[in-house]
Amino acid sequence: MITDTDNPVLQEAQLIESPARGVWRRFLRNKVGVVAGIFIVLFFLTALATGLGSLGGIYYPYNPNTTSLEIKLQPPSLAHWAGTDNLGRDVFSRLLNGSYISLTVGFVAVSVSLLLGVVVGAISGFFGGWVDNIIMRVVDAILCFPTFFLILTAVALLGPSIINIIVVIGLVSWTGTARLVRAEFLTLREAEYVRAARSLGAKAPALVFRHILPNALAPIIVTAVISIPGAILTEASLSFLGFGVQPPQATWGNIITDGKTYLLDAWWLIVFPGATIFVAALSFYLAGDALRQAAETRSERK
Amino acid sequence: MSASLLEIRNLSIKFRTENGPTEAVKNVSLSLKEGGSLAIVGESGSGKSVTALALTRLLASPPAEYASGSILFKGQDVLGMNLEQLRKIRGKEIAYVFQEPSTSLNPVYTVRNQIAEAIKLHRPDVKNVDAEIVRWLNTVGIRDPEKRMLDYPHQLSGGMQQRVMIAMALSCEPSLLVADEPTTALDVTIQAQILAELKRLRTEFNMGLILITHNIAIIQGLCDRIAVMFRGEVVEYGDTTSVLRSPQHEYTKALMTCVPRLGSKEKRLKTIDYSWLATK
Numbered sequence: 266m267i268t269d270t271d272n273p274v275l276q277e278a279q280l281i282e283s284p285a286r287g288v289w290r291r292f293l294r295n296k297v298g299v300v301a302g303i304f305i306v307l308f309f310l311t312a313l314a315t316g317l318g319s320l321g322g323i324y325y326p327y328n329p330n331t332t333s334l335e336i337k338l339q340p341p342s343l344a345h346w347a348g349t350d351n352l353g354r355d356v357f358s359r360l361l362n363g364s365y366i367s368l369t370v371g372f373v374a375v376s377v378s379l380l381l382g383v384v385v386g387a388i389s390g391f392f393g394g395w396v397d398n399i400i401m402r403v404v405d406a407i408l409c410f411p412t413f414f415l416i417l418t419a420v421a422l423l424g425p426s427i428i429n430i431i432v433v434i435g436l437v438s439w440t441g442t443a444r445l446v447r448a449e450f451l452t453l454r455e456a457e458y459v460r461a462a463r464s465l466g467a468k469a470p471a472l473v474f475r476h477i478l479p480n481a482l483a484p485i486i487v488t489a490v491i492s493i494p495g496a497i498l499t500e501a502s503l504s505f506l507g508f509g510v511q512p513p514q515a516t517w518g519n520i521i522t523d524g525k526t527y528l529l530d531a532w533w534l535i536v537f538p539g540a541t542i543f544v545a546a547l548s549f550y551l552a553g554d555a556l557r558q559a560a561e562t563r564s565e566r567k
Numbered sequence: 568m569s570a571s572l573l574e575i576r577n578l579s580i581k582f583r584t585e586n587g588p589t590e591a592v593k594n595v596s597l598s599l600k601e602g603g604s605l606a607i608v609g610e611s612g613s614g615k616s617v618t619a620l621a622l623t624r625l626l627a628s629p630p631a632e633y634a635s636g637s638i639l640f641k642g643q644d645v646l647g648m649n650l651e652q653l654r655k656i657r658g659k660e661i662a663y664v665f666q667e668p669s670t671s672l673n674p675v676y677t678v679r680n681q682i683a684e685a686i687k688l689h690r691p692d693v694k695n696v697d698a699e700i701v702r703w704l705n706t707v708g709i710r711d712p713e714k715r716m717l718d719y720p721h722q723l724s725g726g727m728q729q730r731v732m733i734a735m736a737l738s739c740e741p742s743l744l745v746a747d748e749p750t751t752a753l754d755v756t757i758q759a760q761i762l763a764e765l766k767r768l769r770t771e772f773n774m775g776l777i778l779i780t781h782n783i784a785i786i787q788g789l790c791d792r793i794a795v796m797f798r799g800e801v802v803e804y805g806d807t808t809s810v811l812r813s814p815q816h817e818y819t820k821a822l823m824t825c826v827p828r829l830g831s832k833e834k835r836l837k838t839i840d841y842s843w844l845a846t847k
Contacts, residue, residue: 284675284719457670461732464625464665465658465685465739475684479675 288483291559298555304548312368315361327355329362330513338531348533350523356533359515360541366516367545370431370500371493377435378496379489382442383478389443390450391473397447404440412437416499420508427510430503434496445488449481456480483560490553494546501542517542571639572743572775573599573622578636580617580626591617593799594636599792601742604769604776606786606807608822609796610839615779618796619745622777623657624648641742659689662736666748668728672720678704679716682735689739703734708764726757730764737768743775744768750785762789784826787811795819817843 292298326346333353341348347356389400419433453459454477462476497517503509504518512519517538524534580592592614599605607615620626622638624645638645640656648656665671673681682700686693693699697716704712707730720728729749736744746765750758766789769776778790786793786807793810795803795818803816814820821840 457665457667458673460625461663461665461671461735462673462684463657464623464663465735466654466656466688467684468654471684476673480673 288556288559292555295555295558297551298559301548301551301555304544305552308364308368308545308548311361312365315365327358329354329358329515338527340531341533347537348531350520350531350534351527356520356537359520360517360538363515363517363520363538364541364545366427366510366514367497367500367542370427370434371497371549374431374434374438374496374500375489375493377432378439378492379442379485381435381439383446383485385439386443386446387450387473387478390447391454391469391477393451393454400443401447404443407437407440410437413499413502416503417506417508420503425503425508425511430500430509434499438492438495441492442485442488445484446481449484450477453477453480484557487553487557487560490549490556493553494549497549498542498546517545570601571598572601572603572641573597574637574639575618576637576639578618578621578638579634580614580621581632581634583630583632588632590634591631591799592621595796595799595801596636597794597801597804599743599775599777602769602773602775603792604778604790606778606780606790606793607796608780608783608786608793610781610822612798613796614799615796616747619663619747619777619779622743622745623661624653625657625663658685658736658739658741660741661743661745662739662741664729664732664736664744664746664749667752668725668732669720669752671732672728674720677717677719678723678731682716682731682738685735685738699738700734703738704731706737706768707731707734708760709734725753726760729753729757729761733761733764733768737772740772741774743777745777745779747779748781749778751780751782758785765789782826783811783822795822 292302331354335353336345336349337351337353339345339349339353345355345357347360350356350359385400385404389397415437416430416433420429423429423433454472456477459472459476462472467476500509500516501518501521504516505522507519507522509518510516512523520538521535524531524538527534575595575597578592578595579590581588581590595614595618597605597607597618607618609615617626617631621631621633622640622645624633633646636646640660643652645653645656672678679697679700682703683696686696686699690699700716701712704716709715709727709730715723715727720731723731729752733749744765749765750761753761762785765776765778768774776790778786780786790807792805793803793807794801795810795816797818803810803814803819810819811823814823818839821843825837825839827836
């Protein structure tokens with residue numbers, strides 16, 4: 266067996282570009298995408314730090330849940346960058362802490378929906394026939410529900426814990442992914458190289474996971490990234506309506522809820538969390554879009 | 568006489584379509600002895616590829632339907648096999664080389680990766696897979712195989728890709744190679760190289776070969792027997808030399824007059840003359 270270290274040819278071959286590396290290189294050339302990506306990394310690091318911090322409680326400028334009524338409703342200052350709320354809590358600390366909830370919901374809910382969508386879509390597209398027919402009618406039926414009210418009802422019945430919210434968002438949002446994956450599989454299962462693999466005696470799992478799925482990966486990843494802000498916004502909306510993660514845990518949505526009573530007196534209670542949600546959602550959309558462009562090799566020939 | 572490798576008897580294949588069933592292959596009987604070679608010639612839609620894919624039941628069913636007849640490979644009935652038995656024949660006994668090499672290789676894997684899959688699937692006892700890959704790439708005439716096996720398909724030329732496909736098919740050491748228009752997508756010089764390669768490999772490994780083509784000119788010297796298909800039927804079947812020397816069927820004659828000749832005085836290329844159909 267030739268190992269990677271003792272073969273000079275193989276070392277030279279590191280220069281040969283794998284498809285994934287090509288996508289990464291093209292992504293890095295897209296300035297908007299890179300900036301959006303940097304924002305995402307910052308959000309992610311913040312979430313990680315405050316997520317750990319909520320266990321140890323040492324990572325904030327202030328404790329996000331400590332109230333001190335003598336400094337309530339103060340405008341932004343050097344001490345409190347985003348001002349304080351009606352209970353004197355530091356809004357900036359609460360925003361940092363809220364990023365943990367938002368990103369967790371975004372990533373985990375999308376993972377749930379991705380898993381469901383890919384499995385269902387792959388089965389539907391690969392086997393086709395009546396299996397495909399039944400699955401797609403179920404998908405159509407689910408798409409008929411007004412999603413947000415379905416989530417609202419489910420959370421109201423099950424109780425608004427973070428796990429419930431993640432699972433419910435994941436369970437209602439897989440249909441788009443399933444349709445996309447099914448379409449990709451319908452096309453790719455007729456591809457010559459799939460037929461070639463089949464003619465060599467490859468088993469169905471090998472065809473699905475080795476030959477079809479890697480070729481469908483690019484659009485799947487792009488949809489996943491682009492559906493993260495949807496999940497974040499849904500969670501923010503639920504929190505705003507009071508069905509989200511419950512106080513005192515700060516989330517971007519419930520900071521706005523707290524602030525809406527003081528809208529005319531304390532603009533910072535609305536503007537900062539609103540801007541944070543906006544920037545986070547926009548970053549994911551733009552990064553996803555840059556990723557989509559990078560995955561299309563055609564755009565390189567320009 | 569060596570033993571019979573493949574016996575197709577009265578095979579009929581139908582496709583269920585929205586306008587009712589279409590018979591793509593009608594009552595076809597062909598045979599191939601071990602190490603023998605057969606060319607199936609015909610125009611588009613004559614059923615030659617369908618016949619070839621039917622050998623290991625690669626046609627999607629439905630819509631395809633094996634209406635009647637039998638396919639005996641080494642005495643076993645392919646049409647009666649279950650999927651597990653079929654998989655043991657696919658690749659291991661009957662391997663394919665398809666028309667379009669650029670799409671027949673999976674774009675996300677290196678050459679090494681793809682050939683390794685075939686070897687691991689059918690020859691699990693091979694220990695040094697890389698050495699085996701290099702050996703087969705060498706066999707099909709790829710220079711610098713240690714380097715080329717690390718390439719992705721898009722880095723290779725069409726002729727190289729087709730050689731890789733052939734190496735992949737051969738690496739399972741099949742007893743029958745089915746080449747479905749292996750040179751149609753390649754330019755003429757590469758076409759000649761690939762055909763010469765097939766001829767050499769066939770004798771070297773005493774391997775059966777079924778060559779499917781619409782180009783009657785490339786058969787001579789490569790295949791012992793020829794079957795001419797038209798509209799799903801075998802209209803002429805026999806020894807290559809005698810068929811090409813004195814074609815019996817009007818369609819074979821028409822097909823042969825279409826082969827362009829260098830230095831011919833004809834201003835226009837001939838198309839197939841179907842006038843014999845009207846008199847039938």
